[in-house]
Every structure is written in C-alpha cells, then in structure tokens.
Amino acid sequence: MNQDFIKLLAAWALFHESADEGWKAAVAQGQKQQPGSMSEGPDAFVHGLAALVDEEKEKLKARLAEDGGDAAAASSGDLAERLDALAFEIRELRGCMESLQATVDGLAARRGD
Amino acid sequence: MTEGSRGRQLLLAALKSALKISWQTRFGLMRGHRRRALIAREARLSCERLGPAFIKLGQLASVRPDVFAPETVFELEQLQDRVAAVSADSIRAEIRRELGADPDALFADFEDEAIAAGSVAQVHRAKLRRAYRPVIGPELAAGTPVAIKVLRPGIEALIAADLAVARRWAERLNRWRRLARWRPAALMDEFSGMLGRELDLRNEGRIADRFGQDFADDRFVIVPRVVWRHTTRRVLVSEYVEGWRLSEIGEAERAGIDARTLAAHGAEVFMRQVLVLGYFHADLHPANLFVTPQGQLCFLDFGIVGRTSSAQREAIAQVLIGLVYGDADRALRYSRELGLEVTAEREDTVRREMAGLVKRHLLDPPRADVRSFALGFLSMLADQRITIPAGYGLLVKALVTVEGVSHAIYPDLDLMESARPFATRLIAAQLMGRDRLRRRLPAAGRRALEVLLA
Structure with missing residues (x-):
C-alpha cells in the first residue's frame, strides 16, 4: 500500500489520539497478526491496516516530539x-x-544649562 | 487661555454649528442621506475651526464607520491639516531641548524653511553629519538627506486641555439615552489613548520600521528609514526620499513611470497589509504617499494604524472574493462572521439590496465604483438600523481608501479587476494554510477511510 497514504492516515490517527474504543481494539x-494475514478477510485487513497506521502514527509523534512539538521548525x-x-x-x-x-543626552544637557 | 474659557469658546463654536445645521436640515425635517451629508460637512468644518485636537479626533473618527454615519466618515477623511509653520527659532530650540545640542551640531545643512507644516508637527530638511546604520537596509552615509519631524511647541498641553473639555461633553452625552448606545465617553477615552500614542513620534518610527521590514521583499515599496540616534518622543528623524506627490503624477509619467502598474500594485500593497499582515496605514491619503524616480511607492506618516485579527482577515478575504466575483450571497454570508447581524425578517431585503448595489456599482459599469458601493451599502445598513461591527466597517473603509489612492495614481484603474488575482491567491493560500489543513484533515481522513473500508 502506498506509504504516503499510510502517512496521511497516521496523521489523521494522531489528531484523533483519543479515538474510539473500536479503533483501539482494531489496532x-x-x-497480534502474523505477517501476511491481512489477506485473510475484511476484518483481518482492517485490523492490519489499523496496526500499520498506528505504527506510522507513533513514528510521526516521535518526530514531532523531536522537533519540540512544532512541525513548523522542521523546514x-x-x-x-x-x-x-x-x-x-x-x-x-x-x-x-x-x-x-x-x-538621556537631551535631559543631561538641560540639567547642565 | 484657561480651561474654562477654552471650554466656553468650544461650546460657543459647537452651538453655532448646531444652529447652522438645524437651519440647513429644516430643523430636522430633512431625512436620509442629504441630512447626514449636511451634518457631516458641518462636522468637518467644525473640526477644522476648533484646532489640532479636533482635527485629530476627526481623523480618528474617519476610520470608524462602525460608529459614525458613512457620510461623516467619508467627509472627515478630507480634513485639512495644513497650518502656518512656526518659526525656525522655535523649532531649533525644540530640537536643542530634546536632543541636547544645536541642530547645526547634530546635522549638516539644517534648513530653516519647513517643508511641511501640520497642526501637530512640522518637518524640516537637513543632512546627516555622520553615517548611520538603520534598523533596516544598508548604512545611510554621512551627507544623506533627512527629514526632521518636530512636534509643535506646547502642542501636548493644548491637545490635553481640549481633550479634557471634549471628555466632559462626552460624559454629558452619555446621559442621553439616544446617544448612550454610541458610548461617547468610552469612545472619547479610546480616541484619547490613540492620540496620546500619536503624540509620541517613536511609535510612528517603530511602525515605519516594521512596515519597511515586512515589505523588504517588494521592490515597488519604500519606507523612509528612521535615524534612531536623533529620534525621541518629540523629534523623529528619517531618511528623506525624493519623489512626486500624487497630485504631480503627470510629471512622473512623463519621466517614464508606469502609473497603471504602480496603481494596481499600490492596491495590492494595501490589501496585503489588511488581509495578510494584520495592520495597515489607516491615514492613507494622497499627501502621505508619493512616487520616487525609481518607480517606487513611498509611504509616509504612520500616525494612525488599524489592525485586523486573524479571524477577521479570513472573513474579510471571503467578503472580498464575494465582491470581486459579484457573489453577493457569499459576501453577505461571510459578513456575518465579521459580526454583521441581519435579522431573519430583514435578510431578504439586505440580500436583494446588496446584490443590486454589487451589480450597479461593481459589475455593470465599465469601471467598478467602490466608493459609491460602500456609501450605498453603509447607508442601506444605517437605514435598516443594522449595527455595523468594527471589523466590517474597517473592511469597507479600507476598500474605499485603496480605490482613492489607486485612482490618484491612475484614474482609470478598475479596483475590482486588480483585486481579483490577489484575492484569489489569498483564498487559495488560506485554504492550504497549515491551521486550516489541521482543522480539516481529520474529517477528510475519516471520509477517506470510510470510502476505503466501505
């Protein structure tokens, strides 16, 4: 799957750090899945995708933390x-x-007058 | 003159004006635009007669269409602030008092004849005796011509005395139920504060530097750089820039200046101030702007500065887009975000009137007439008894100012046509802005995921 797309979803997940329980359960x-088990059906696909996104989210979070929490400084x-x-x-x-x-010069001159 | 006698003098002048205006408006029987226009004209003449404090108060009122009738705002814009210069000896003494040395010791070739004289300050020309490194740009070499702006002797006391009288009147007006909603005393305090800041010339210098810094990337804009070494509360020394006044634009054109490009760019510079930078030269008129032989616009006199918040800027840009593309609905929708409260029963009327004004003044004529549109629109709001929020009045006034200045440079410029590319770019930039993306990304991501998983 396209890495950029995963990153986009990771950004979305990061903005929804307090996402619902369903999302957390899917992650x-x-x-827990073994490599290659994403193709075992729709549920396995969603769970696998959720885990991928979550992994990317953690990386993004770490990167943002390294930048002092401000992505603007990165560029x-x-x-x-x-x-x-x-x-x-x-x-x-x-x-x-x-x-x-x-x-001060003006005031000093006035005092001297 | 004592405060009491000055108070009586001002009261007498105000009564004369009130009587005159009563007569002219058939003792209040005349209604609508004509009545307001007559009152506005008398208000301007009164300010000019009453002196510097009232001229300044009038100028401050001219940037507040949220408080004053549109006719008053546009009339006060024309306040004449030209008075006879005070003697060179007084100015030399003032410089000596402020800077602790004679002007001839501080500057080379100090000119006794003033190059400009207003009710608050006057300007003399001289040359730098020593080189100076300004806050922006390269060093100013020894011998560089400079403009020395000096407050008129005793002006602070004169203005303070007049403001004290005006404050007392405002307190009395506060007690009148019909006038209380304008909060005259609070408004007077606000104006006094602004005037106080204007009487400290260092504020003007700081804004000039800020402006110069923000437009450092614009080769068509120049701001005289401040010589802080010789600048105090009452004296402002800045680089003297040669050029043509806007009234002499014909000469500039004969010298090869492309007036049309400059006028369009001038409009863009002003929109950048209002819509991007969040502050703008609120006292912009042909006397505060000139054209240099290098084809640059030189901005002077940053005494009055208006400010726009980030939220206001976003909404103003959308209203502007609505106007330049003739989309009255959009303009009205975003006007609400600027605080324009249109009740449900008036909504249809306002929308219809606004669409009519947009068509009549901005779309149909060969050249858009922003001033007539603004006057018509603000008058319509006044007739409908709709309160004009400060940010909104600011937008309308800003657009009219832009048009006035642009036309002073190139009378045939169509402001709406010139504003279109800038406004479009601005909206695109706003849509792609980090904050907006941050706000919208979660929803977009959610939708993308929903589509993907469906």
Whole structure:
C-alpha cells in the first residue's frame, strides 16, 4: 500500500489520539497478526491496516516530539524566517536603545544649562 | 487661555454649528442621506475651526464607520491639516531641548524653511553629519538627506486641555439615552489613548520600521528609514526620499513611470497589509504617499494604524472574493462572521439590496465604483438600523481608501479587476494554510477511510 497514504492516515490517527474504543481494539488485533494475514478477510485487513497506521502514527509523534512539538521548525525555510524575525527584533532593540540615549543626552544637557 | 474659557469658546463654536445645521436640515425635517451629508460637512468644518485636537479626533473618527454615519466618515477623511509653520527659532530650540545640542551640531545643512507644516508637527530638511546604520537596509552615509519631524511647541498641553473639555461633553452625552448606545465617553477615552500614542513620534518610527521590514521583499515599496540616534518622543528623524506627490503624477509619467502598474500594485500593497499582515496605514491619503524616480511607492506618516485579527482577515478575504466575483450571497454570508447581524425578517431585503448595489456599482459599469458601493451599502445598513461591527466597517473603509489612492495614481484603474488575482491567491493560500489543513484533515481522513473500508 502506498506509504504516503499510510502517512496521511497516521496523521489523521494522531489528531484523533483519543479515538474510539473500536479503533483501539482494531489496532490491538492487528498488532497480534502474523505477517501476511491481512489477506485473510475484511476484518483481518482492517485490523492490519489499523496496526500499520498506528505504527506510522507513533513514528510521526516521535518526530514531532523531536522537533519540540512544532512541525513548523522542521523546514529550513521557516527557520530562516524565524531567524530573520529575531534579527529584526534585535535591530529594533538597538534602535530603541539609541533613542533612549538621545533622550538621556537631551535631559543631561538641560540639567547642565 | 484657561480651561474654562477654552471650554466656553468650544461650546460657543459647537452651538453655532448646531444652529447652522438645524437651519440647513429644516430643523430636522430633512431625512436620509442629504441630512447626514449636511451634518457631516458641518462636522468637518467644525473640526477644522476648533484646532489640532479636533482635527485629530476627526481623523480618528474617519476610520470608524462602525460608529459614525458613512457620510461623516467619508467627509472627515478630507480634513485639512495644513497650518502656518512656526518659526525656525522655535523649532531649533525644540530640537536643542530634546536632543541636547544645536541642530547645526547634530546635522549638516539644517534648513530653516519647513517643508511641511501640520497642526501637530512640522518637518524640516537637513543632512546627516555622520553615517548611520538603520534598523533596516544598508548604512545611510554621512551627507544623506533627512527629514526632521518636530512636534509643535506646547502642542501636548493644548491637545490635553481640549481633550479634557471634549471628555466632559462626552460624559454629558452619555446621559442621553439616544446617544448612550454610541458610548461617547468610552469612545472619547479610546480616541484619547490613540492620540496620546500619536503624540509620541517613536511609535510612528517603530511602525515605519516594521512596515519597511515586512515589505523588504517588494521592490515597488519604500519606507523612509528612521535615524534612531536623533529620534525621541518629540523629534523623529528619517531618511528623506525624493519623489512626486500624487497630485504631480503627470510629471512622473512623463519621466517614464508606469502609473497603471504602480496603481494596481499600490492596491495590492494595501490589501496585503489588511488581509495578510494584520495592520495597515489607516491615514492613507494622497499627501502621505508619493512616487520616487525609481518607480517606487513611498509611504509616509504612520500616525494612525488599524489592525485586523486573524479571524477577521479570513472573513474579510471571503467578503472580498464575494465582491470581486459579484457573489453577493457569499459576501453577505461571510459578513456575518465579521459580526454583521441581519435579522431573519430583514435578510431578504439586505440580500436583494446588496446584490443590486454589487451589480450597479461593481459589475455593470465599465469601471467598478467602490466608493459609491460602500456609501450605498453603509447607508442601506444605517437605514435598516443594522449595527455595523468594527471589523466590517474597517473592511469597507479600507476598500474605499485603496480605490482613492489607486485612482490618484491612475484614474482609470478598475479596483475590482486588480483585486481579483490577489484575492484569489489569498483564498487559495488560506485554504492550504497549515491551521486550516489541521482543522480539516481529520474529517477528510475519516471520509477517506470510510470510502476505503466501505
């Protein structure tokens, strides 16, 4: 079966972590199956598929946990964007400090008058 | 002048205006649009007569179609804020007081003649004495021309005194049951807060930097960079950018500027602010925008900034799509998400009127007329006694502003035609957005699984 499709279903399963009992039972049944037994009938197929999806779901969960729970950080494009935003904040802060210095200079000159 | 005498002076002026307007509207017998238009005109003239605080209050009111009648909002947009400049000596003293040194010591070639003078601040030109590294973009070399915006001496005290009087009036108006639903005192507090922020020029500088950063990828947009080293609460120094005012666009075209492309792009820039970035230049008018010889739009004066929430942006985009594709039903449906409450008995009338306005002003004419559509639509809501939510008023006003600015650059531009590609791209991006996919994926997955297992 197409791996992407399994991944899609895994994502669905992850969003439904608290899925119903029927789903959990199917996963448990599927995990007990021997290799190749998915073709033994509709129930075996569903159980096997559920187990496959669950396995992929666990992998996806681990990957998300490695990324600090934020999938956005995974892409380098997003990372560059964040760095850019951070650099801007730092430059903004420098501007703020310079402005404060100007104000202090003004006040100091007034005190000296 | 004492607060008491200023109060009496303002009261007298207000009474004169009230009498004049009573006469013009046949003592209230005149109804509808004509009456509202006359009141709006008198409100604008009164603000101009009453001075800086009221001019600013009028400008703030002009971005609140959720509170004021559409005629008032569009009239107040035209408030003239041009006054005689104060003497160069006063401005030099102000700079000395704020920055602790004489302008000639801080800048090279400080020009005594103001290049612009408003009721709150005036602007002088000079050159940087030393190089400066701004928050965005490359270094500004020594000798770079700069614009020095300085608050007029004593303006804060003058505005504070007028606001105190206006606050007292608002409290009295609060007691009138007919006016209480507009919450005059709360509105006055809100406006006072905004005005207070506007009188701190550092806020304007920060927004300019933010705007410059967000449009750094747009080669058609330029924002003067701030020289923070010489900027304080009362003085704002920024890069001076040469260009043509929108009233001189003919000259720009003769110099090879493609006005049509620039106008369409200007509309897109504004939509990007409202619909993508979530903040926008709310005081955009031809005087705050000019065209550089490099064919860029230069944005100035970020005193008033409007904001849109993420949910508002999504709904506004859908309403926009409804309008640009002439789908009144869609526009109305998503208008509800912006808080427009249309009761069941009025729904058919509003839908019919809206479809009629869309057809009459946006679809049928050779060039869409957004302003007439907005005026007609807001008036219809007022006639139907339907409350206009803040976010919704914002959308309508924003569209009219976009059209006004675009037409100042290229009068034949059809805003709806120009907005179509942007709005379509935006909706596509929203549909593919991570959050939306996250919301929809479970249901889609469930359906896919159901089909698979059926």
